[in-house]
Amino acid sequence: MGAKVFIDGEVGTTGLQIRDRLLGRKDIELISLPNDLRKDAGARADAFARADVAILCLPDDAAIAAAAMCADLPTKIIDASTAHRVNPDWVFGFAELAAGQRAAIAGAKRVSNPGCYSTCAIALLRPLTDAGLVARDAYLSIFGISGYTGGGKAMIAEFESGAANGVFLYATGQQHKHMPEVMQYGHVSRAPIFVPAVGHYAQGMIVQIPLHGVDARAVHAALTAHYTGSAFISVRALDAVQARENPQAFNNTNQLELAVLGNGDRVVVSAILDNLGKGASGAAVQNLNLMLGLDEGAWL
Ligand SMILES: NC(=O)C1=CN([C@@H]2O[C@H](COP(=O)(O)OP(=O)(O)OC[C@H]3O[C@@H](n4cnc5c(N)ncnc54)[C@H](OP(=O)(O)O)[C@@H]3O)[C@@H](O)[C@H]2O)C=CC1
């Protein structure tokens, strides 16, 4: 008998992807609700009580309500939403963040999965702020482009029905929901300017952060030192210049590739992942593996 896992929000974009990643596993027994009961409070409460681990793939308000439903249960929770990412009662589910994070996830009852853009930005910034190469109070700008699956079922329907087209920029009011976690875990004290965009393709993301007045070699060395030995985060060789940066390069994987680009002391640090992979479902399965006492890369 495997560990019992309940995915709340199983038919949503992230939920479906996690389900697909777990379906073939003999060490996991999925608890599923019939379609007419998937939002039924009693059926969900029963599923939470039966599960060893519940994975919340819900909008923020529903994730907060679901966590409250589990408050008195021994069930472990992984929340894919934004609701608990900077909550001190939850462990941030980014295993590669710093020494000790993997062990903290493995021992946690409540784990909050990072956001997709924030996984990229934190992966780039944290080693650089900790090494003193980027000042914690630096004026930072972050650019990102995501495939439209990043906006969940509603945005997928917009693009696939033809109602939305081409590329658009958004969150121009500088209130994007990922900035609090980028600041907290990237160790930056000044809110970065964030310019996100959505492209007319399904999945894949690139995030870039320009850095003036830093040494590309030192930046590359700090990133390489931090991620050496990491199964899922790699740093491209400094001289491996590509004419085109492709946000879809790591689709359907749990990989995140970092690169140091630019010319002289005008450096751009860059990250590519699958927003549905290392940006959501892959990271959730990595955390699930750790919480079940398995190798973090099992089945990934
Ligand atoms: N898409 C992405 O790239 C990423 C998403 N996330 C996060 O994951 C979470 C889910 O996002 P995503 O999968 O994209 O969203 P979707 O809109 O695709 O899926 C959300 C699912 O939750 C269901 N749902 C809503 N309210 C309830 C409720 N009260 N009880 C049970 N089910 C409910 C919805 O039902 P119905 O089908 O009826 O609408 C839907 O199936 C969000 O918090 C999002 O921020 C995190 C990282 C990346």
Ligand SMILES: CC(=O)N[C@@H](CCC(=O)OP(=O)(O)O)C(=O)O
């Ligand atoms: C393209 C798009 O709209 N992306 C979403 C972020 C992805 C997501 O759903 O948010 P979490 O990763 O925090 O859960 C946004 O910018 O709000």
